[in-house]
Amino acid sequence: xxxxxxxxxxxxxxxxxxxxxxxxxxxxxxxxxxxxxxxxxxxxxxxxxxxxxxxxxxxxxxxxxxxxxxxxxxxxxxxxxxxxxxxxxxxxxxxxxxxxxxxxxxxxxxxxxxxxxxxxxxxxxxxxxxxxxxxxxxxxxxxxxxxxxxxxxxxxxxxxxxxxxxxxxxxxxxxxxxxxxxxxxxxxxxxxxxxxxxxxxxxxxxxxxxxxxxxxxxxxxxxxxxxxxxxxxxxxxxxxxxxxxxxxxxxxxxxxxxxxxxxxxxxxxxxxxxxxxxxxxxxxxxxxxxxxxxxxxxxxxxxxxxxxx
Amino acid sequence: xxxxxxxxxxxxxxxxxxxxxxxxxxxxxxxxxxxxxxxxxxxxxxxxxxxxxxxxxxxxxxxxxxxxxxxxxxxxxxxxxxxxxxxxxxxxxxxxxxxxxxxxxxxxxxxxxxxxxxxxxxxxxxxxxxxxxxxxxxxxxxxxxxxxxxxxxxxxxxxxxxxxxxxxxxxxxxxxxxxxxxxxxxxxxxxxxxxxxxxxxxxxxxxxxxxxxxxxxxxxxxxxxxxxxxxxxxxxxxxxxxxxxxxxxxxxxxxxxxxxxxxxxxxxxxxxxxxxxxxxxxxxxxxxxxxxxxxxxxxxxxxxxxxxxxxxxxxxxxxxxxxxxxxxxxxxxxxxxxxxxxxxxxxxxxxxxxxxxxxxxxxxxx
Numbered sequence: 001x002x003x004x005x006x007x008x009x010x011x012x013x014x015x016x017x018x019x020x021x022x023x024x025x026x027x028x029x030x031x032x033x034x035x036x037x038x039x040x041x042x043x044x045x046x047x048x049x050x051x052x053x054x055x056x057x058x059x060x061x062x063x064x065x066x067x068x069x070x071x072x073x074x075x076x077x078x079x080x081x082x083x084x085x086x087x088x089x090x091x092x093x094x095x096x097x098x099x100x101x102x103x104x105x106x107x108x109x110x111x112x113x114x115x116x117x118x119x120x121x122x123x124x125x126x127x128x129x130x131x132x133x134x135x136x137x138x139x140x141x142x143x144x145x146x147x148x149x150x151x152x153x154x155x156x157x158x159x160x161x162x163x164x165x166x167x168x169x170x171x172x173x174x175x176x177x178x179x180x181x182x183x184x185x186x187x188x189x190x191x192x193x194x195x196x197x198x199x200x201x202x203x204x205x206x207x208x209x210x211x212x213x214x215x216x217x218x219x220x221x222x223x224x225x226x227x228x229x230x231x232x233x234x235x236x237x238x239x240x241x242x243x244x245x246x247x248x249x250x251x252x253x254x255x256x257x258x259x260x261x262x263x264x265x266x267x268x269x270x271x272x273x274x275x276x277x278x279x280x281x282x283x284x285x286x287x288x289x290x291x292x293x294x295x296x297x298x299x300x301x302x303x304x305x306x307x308x309x
Numbered sequence: 310x311x312x313x314x315x316x317x318x319x320x321x322x323x324x325x326x327x328x329x330x331x332x333x334x335x336x337x338x339x340x341x342x343x344x345x346x347x348x349x350x351x352x353x354x355x356x357x358x359x360x361x362x363x364x365x366x367x368x369x370x371x372x373x374x375x376x377x378x379x380x381x382x383x384x385x386x387x388x389x390x391x392x393x394x395x396x397x398x399x400x401x402x403x404x405x406x407x408x409x410x411x412x413x414x415x416x417x418x419x420x421x422x423x424x425x426x427x428x429x430x431x432x433x434x435x436x437x438x439x440x441x442x443x444x445x446x447x448x449x450x451x452x453x454x455x456x457x458x459x460x461x462x463x464x465x466x467x468x469x470x471x472x473x474x475x476x477x478x479x480x481x482x483x484x485x486x487x488x489x490x491x492x493x494x495x496x497x498x499x500x501x502x503x504x505x506x507x508x509x510x511x512x513x514x515x516x517x518x519x520x521x522x523x524x525x526x527x528x529x530x531x532x533x534x535x536x537x538x539x540x541x542x543x544x545x546x547x548x549x550x551x552x553x554x555x556x557x558x559x560x561x562x563x564x565x566x567x568x569x570x571x572x573x574x575x576x577x578x579x580x581x582x583x584x585x586x587x588x589x590x591x592x593x594x595x596x597x598x599x600x601x602x603x604x605x606x607x608x609x610x611x612x613x614x615x616x617x618x619x620x621x622x623x624x625x626x627x628x629x630x631x632x633x634x635x636x637x638x639x640x641x642x643x644x645x646x647x648x649x650x651x652x653x654x655x656x657x658x659x660x661x662x663x664x665x666x667x668x669x670x671x672x673x674x675x
Contacts (some may be wrong), residue, residue: 101639107632
């Protein structure tokens with residue numbers, strides 16, 4: 001049936017469009033739960049994208065590319081952590097400079113890759129199951145990172161709310177003075193949370209250059225890192241809602257492809273601006289209900305911590 | 310070993326002055342290492358990047374041309390950041406200012422007369438201001454995060470400009486290039502000398518002086534600093550946080566808008582899909598490097614303009630990507646922020662074992 005094929009195609013593009021948002025956002029959620037606002041997601045993402053692409057091109061193995069992307073994100077996040085946590089610089093300004101630096105680094109490293117075809121991360125076809133009509137390719141024929149994204153959300157939800165580690169992370173984000181008084185190393189917990197966020201952002205970038213497309217395009221993150229940051233607000237810092245948000249935004253993002261394919265006479269620029277406008281609308285709607293928005297906001301988010309001896 | 314910060318009894322005034330200089334030196338060192346890694350003679354590269362553009366008159370003028378938008382935008386951002394308001398969307402306000410300021414020369418292109426330019430500047434300022442007011446109002450009314458909303462609007466403005474110059478505002482005699490009409494003579498900002506330097510530079514200097522006086526010598530300036538550094542005290546003094554957010558966004562938006570229309574009417578002479586090499590973002594670095602002080606932005610603006618010029622020169626003569634400029638800019642902001650720590654804190658390296666004995670808590674394991 002033709003219409004089923006269309007629906008299937010839409011769902012498949014939806015998944016590829018949403019996965020990078022989900023991965024980047026879940027990492028930032030952990031960092032923010034620990035009280036650190038890292039506005040460098042966009043920068044870590046684009047460096048992840050170029051590192052993943054370069055490593056894959058060198059080795060021919062996209063899985064090594066994935067590792068390189070994660071590593072790049074972690075390295076940049078350590079730089080961010082050193083400034084904001086060890087030197088207590090302003091988190092907003094430092095995050096911004098990380099994004100500026102990342103966009104520059106990626107453009108510089110990637111300038112020789114423009115137009116070079118890369119190696120695409122293959123879809124994993126789970127034998128038999130992926131042959132099931134309609135739902136087979138959707139549920140069992142994705143690339144590994146799609147499964148990883150769901151696993152990450154489940155893992156983060158479990159660890160944050162069901163384990164002692166999660167309790168410590170949340171305590172550090174909620175009240176760093178008390179957490180410090182209880183003997184937890186606020187700085188160390190925050191470093192680890194920021195590094196987790198960096199790894200996720202790098203991985204999300206790698207997804208863009210290895211699975212979403214297999215090309216390197218300058219500025220290919222196109223604000224997805226910022227949208228991931230907005231998603232964290234949208235989710236009110238709850239991993240489950242992140243899933244909903246990422247797929248909602250993925251849907252807005254792919255709308256233009258399908259509307260244009262359908263031949264509607266709407267300027268492409270207008271369609272391209274929809275995800276950004278949607279982000280604004282969502283931020284307004286979410287922030288409007290302050291009681292709800294505030295209950296889950298980590299109380300120490302963005303605040304520097306200097307342990308007194 | 311780990312770092313430990315010890316709060317200084319008072320601001321180190323020495324560090325306030327030299328910390329930006331340390332940051333610049335560190336950035337140059339980083340540049341030298343970067344060029345060595347790229348296999349380029351670092352001495353030669355740094356000379357080409359940062360000294361050579363200063364040796365000729367035309368490039369000195371070009372320096373002023375590039376510094377003009379940076380200084381205009383950064384001045385306004387100083388007001389924002391001092392009052393703890395985070396306008397990150399100056400790039401979008403720049404774009405919208407360029408669009409609204411261009412309405413006259415593009416849509417009413419046969420108009421001539423001395424009133425056109427002042428009107429264009431005014432409309433550019435109003436456009437930038439209105440666009441900046443959106444995140445401010447959304448923050449005041451709904452509590453929406455202004456960092457994210459102002460940033461999203463940057464992408465929207467860029468797409469709107471792209472649509473205009475490819476669609477309704479495309480030059481009918483332009484052989485289908487995505488460009489607007491060339492502005493008529495009465496819609497082009499007059500040059501200040503024989504070269505490309507134009508009246509925008511004067512606007513920048515005026516903005517520096519006006520905002521410098523506002524910050525240093527008026528009650529408003531005091532209010533900005535109190536709300537930024539001690540919001541609670543500001544509330545007791547009866548200063549309204551919400552009015553300040555709107556004020557800061559409007560001032561910085563208007564200046565970004567003026568920068569936008571000055572760039573289009575002064576340097577480019579028409580609208581194009583891309584009118585800025587990231588001035589709105591670079592201005593953030595200018596503001597911080599200039600110590601959030603309008604006069605400081607004058608010097609910082611010239612320095613970052615130099616990074617653009619050097620980047621172009623290096624691209625031509627060394628064959629490296631023009632993105633190197635952005636790397637330099639990002640690293641510079643990193644170092645500026647890191648060196649600022651020295652103003653408030655003394656940094657000590659502490660041996661871990663000692664610290665563990667002292668604190669003795671559960672964090673002493675491992």
